Amino acid sequence: MSMKIPLVPENLKPLPRLKENEGMLSWVASVDHKQIGIMYLISTLVFFIIGGLEALVIRIQLAQPEFDFISPEVYNQMFTMHGTTMIFFVVMPFLIGLGVYLVPLMIGARDMAFPRLNALSFWLVIFGGILLYYSFLTQSGPSEVGWFAYAPLSEKPFSLNKGPTYWALGLLATGISSVASGLNNIVTILTMRAKGMTMRRLPLFVWMILVTSFLLVFVIPIIASAFAMMLLDRLLEATFFTPAHGGSAILWQHFFWGFGHPEVYILVLPAFGIISEVIPVFSRKPIFGYSFVAGSTVAIGLLSLGVWAHHMFAVGLGNVANLYFSLASMLIAIPTGVKVLNWVATMWGGKIWFATPMLFATAFIIEFVIAGLTGVAVASVPIDWVVTDSYFVVAHFHYALFGGSLFAIFAGIYYWFPKMTGRMMSETLGKWHFWLTVIGFNMTFFIQHFLGVMGMPRRTYTYHDFPYWGSMNLISTIGAIILALSVIVFAWNIRRSLKHGEKAPDNPWNAWTLEWYTTSPPAVHNFDLVPPVRGRRPLWDLAHPDQLDEPNSKVV
Amino acid sequence: MEKLGGIFNPSSPEMEAMADLTYYVIAISIGILAIIVVAVAYIIIRYRKGSKDSSEPYQNFGDLRLEIVWTLIPVAIIAVLFQLTCSTMKTIDPPIGNEEPDIVVIGHQWWWEFYYPKSGVLTANEMHIPVGKKLLLRIESIDVIHDFWVPELGPKIDAIPGHTNHLWMGASEPGVYLGACAEFCGTQHANMRIRVIAETEEEFNEWQKQELVVPRTPRSGIAGKGAELFQTKACMNCHTIKGTPAAARIGPDLTHLNKRQTIGAGVLTNSPENLTKWLYNPQKYKQGSLMPNMKLSDSEVEAIVAYLEGLK
Structure with a gap:
């Protein structure tokens, strides 16, 4: 195979850059998936700072036993808004937004299948966020019943304030948005792939977005109908969830967790996708066991639909139900473990370049394994009875959603920032950001495992001075302050790099998926020509015509 | 340590x-x-990449x-x-069968009511149990979802309105075991604490006997004035004191308040001084508590404290 095949035409037409269409209107009125994607990312960064400040207020109040920094009402509002913001307005729209930006580029398409629906999805998230935060302006402030809003506490007799109503309306708006973007992704991925891009050659990030999109379409309607019932209860005197009038308090929990547990995978599967792109590129090797990484995602997606009641072991559903949900939940460890081992095996034998994206991806593996192990522990009913509703669970899910999703999100931002903006981010600031995050994160949350098994309940604005509780909480609070510093460094890095960052080449990491084939930032129409897709790594094949991925990659 | x-x-x-x-x-x-x-x-x-190494490693799929x-x-x-x-x-968690519960635990916003069906004792926030016995608890709630949790004695279980749960519990050694509500239940979720007092069979029986005594209502002196205020100042709308017309169960039964270790479900240790502070303004110590500031005068507070502390 020494004959050189001209894969790419020599002359690329010069194209208009996004820069030339600057101006607010070109953004607000845009139906371009890249602009919408970037708007998603910017707005989630704003919500991330708001949600982070709420977390900081929580940690300051808990720095000392019987501390008097904020009132119990404000504390309860803070943890309600922190959880709601981070889940519905940071991690979820960030990952959806990243998908909106990347999926068409990665599959070699011009745009999403339904560009206007795409814009609607984004603006509904903003609308939902405004509705949610508008509740700060109401007389008694935002909802103070937690992001889980358990009935009957969230019902009118116990929450007369307007907070939970705005909360439900805001989330209903984002729910509609999520279903729309799920459908949009599914149609885009199934129908708009470039020639040669078979499902077995799909980049893993796109695979994970596809599975996530099916989950969105299946489970968001569950919670959306529950929100509708809650609003009927609160506004029109219905009694779906009020036991005093024949409703059921437990029914809300089934609806909520029927959505809520798959939601965890909605928040983490695209993060797995980011990791599955970053680790191979920086290890200079293809992903180890592609089919198993993609297949295990489908397995996780299916299993996640049947495990919701592991959030309800203390509800008293009976031992038969408890044991079923216990076993089903433990099973998720198998496909998740397969993923982790494939990532480690991808790094094994590589020539690893520890740039900032790879630092976050490597730390992700360790932090996420901790979350996975505590996750298997809490799937065992008796252990759950020890630790549920305690700080152990707070530690567990922050390892999943911060150590997992957010670490991957940071890896993704450092990885794709050059593509989106045409500028490199600062590696020095990136390393500062990384180390402050790792230290701050583990300092804040690791110790909470111990607080939990020692008996500290969650969602309490104050606590007695039991032996070591004060000092352990203080350590956690200092960790949170370090995390706040890390966010300042991160925000500064973005701001600085946008203006003064080194100009990014089209493919700064020497990566292999199609988005790196086009210019940085990409032209409005993405590609002049999409190179032939003859394997999972089109750009590797272009660079190594004598060492094509297929048929070698066909094995796994 | x-x-x-x-x-x-x-x-x-x-x-x-x-x-x-x-x-x-x-x-x-x-x-x-x-x-x-x-x-x-x-x-x-x-497997760190060497700074000058630009070759690709073996491509393992x-x-x-x-x-x-x-x-x-x-x-x-x-x-x-x-x-x-x-x-x-x-x-x-062995099967319950047809066994009757030893204690019925009822969650309220933000305190616990304990009822002993076998003896008829009704008390709040502090649960006495005989040591070394496996007791069956029935867990209920009157308002929102709570969760009964004493970390050293066993599992936690939700108290849900319209749904009854059961829990086996015991203590191997005598002592005071602290617990708390573990399911978020509103403003004062943090101060919905539980004290389990495990004592010998004799001590427990003695305590039950004491709890069942209906105290004599004082008719004269400062305590007598307190008794009168209790019936006229709206206290009786929420609280019970046995042997008087006060029989409401919205707030804790106060018949034997003077025997308890804490007030306000664990916010203050029980002493005449703390009870005085509490009666001046419960909202200062338990903001959001369903017990309002009754705006009592100095002499009224003094009288009610004397009455409650003197009930025998």
Whole structure:
């Protein structure tokens, strides 16, 4: 195979850059998936700072036993808004937004299948966020019943304030948005792939977005109908969830967790996708066991639909139900473990370049394994009875959603920032950001495992001075302050790099998926020509015509 | 070194079984984590790219046998864990059958009511139990969802309106075990604390006898004035004092308040001084509590304190 095949035409037409269409209107009125994607990312960064400040207020109040920094009402509002913001307005729209930006580029398409629906999805998230935060302006402030809003506490007799109503309306708006973007992704991925891009050659990030999109379409309607019932209860005197009038308090929990547990995978599967792109590129090797990484995602997606009641072991559903949900939940460890081992095996034998994206991806593996192990522990009913509703669970899910999703999100931002903006981010600031995050994160949350098994309940604005509780909480609070510093460094890095960052080449990491084939930032129409897709790594094949991925990659 | 609580001090057979399982699973988890950490550390040292090295490493796409092995190993671990889960649950949660509960626990915003159906005792926030006995608790709620949790004595279980739960509980050693509501239940979720006082059979029986005594209502003096105020100042709309017309169960039964260790479900230790402070303004110590500031005068507070502390 020494004959050189001209894969790419020599002359690329010069194209208009996004820069030339600057101006607010070109953004607000845009139906371009890249602009919408970037708007998603910017707005989630704003919500991330708001949600982070709420977390900081929580940690300051808990720095000392019987501390008097904020009132119990404000504390309860803070943890309600922190959880709601981070889940519905940071991690979820960030990952959806990243998908909106990347999926068409990665599959070699011009745009999403339904560009206007795409814009609607984004603006509904903003609308939902405004509705949610508008509740700060109401007389008694935002909802103070937690992001889980358990009935009957969230019902009118116990929450007369307007907070939970705005909360439900805001989330209903984002729910509609999520279903729309799920459908949009599914149609885009199934129908708009470039020639040669078979499902077995799909980049893993796109695979994970596809599975996530099916989950969105299946489970968001569950919670959306529950929100509708809650609003009927609160506004029109219905009694779906009020036991005093024949409703059921437990029914809300089934609806909520029927959505809520798959939601965890909605928040983490695209993060797995980011990791599955970053680790191979920086290890200079293809992903180890592609089919198993993609297949295990489908397995996780299916299993996640049947495990919701592991959030309800203390509800008293009976031992038969408890044991079923216990076993089903433990099973998720198998496909998740397969993923982790494939990532480690991808790094094994590589020539690893520890740039900032790879630092976050490597730390992700360790932090996420901790979350996975505590996750298997809490799937065992008796252990759950020890630790549920305690700080152990707070530690567990922050390892999943911060150590997992957010670490991957940071890896993704450092990885794709050059593509989106045409500028490199600062590696020095990136390393500062990384180390402050790792230290701050583990300092804040690791110790909470111990607080939990020692008996500290969650969602309490104050606590007695039991032996070591004060000092352990203080350590956690200092960790949170370090995390706040890390966010300042991160925000500064973005701001600085946008203006003064080194100009990014089209493919700064020497990566292999199609988005790196086009210019940085990409032209409005993405590609002049999409190179032939003859394997999972089109750009590797272009660079190594004598060492094509297929048929070698066909094995796994 | 001060004694650590919770899982580090299991004080009932149920809690010991749960703590053992937890330790066991934590040990396995630390082992697995160690393998991953060592592997990643080795990779970081061994497979770091040299600064001048621009060649690509061997392109390895995977290995079917490895995939099968690391799918089957977790299957085996989970099989063991599930078996342990089932056997532990047998110990801590045997079937109830037709047994009558020893204690009925009723969650209220933000205090606990304990009713002993076999003797008729009704008390609040402090649950006396005879040591070394396996007791059956029936858990209910009057308003929102609460959760009964005494970390050293056993599992936690929700108190749900319209749904009855049961819990086996006991204490191996005499002592005071502290617990709290574990399900978020509103403004004062943090101050919905539980004290379990485990005592010998004789002490427990003596306590029950004392609790069943209907005290004589004072007719004269400052306590007499307090008794009168209790009936006229709206106290009786929410509270019970046996032997008087006050029989409401919205707030805790105060008949034997002077025997309790704390007031306000654990916010203040019980003393005439603290009761005085509490009566001046409960909202100062338990903001959001359903007991409003009654705006009592100095002499009224003094009289009610004398009445409540003097009930025998």
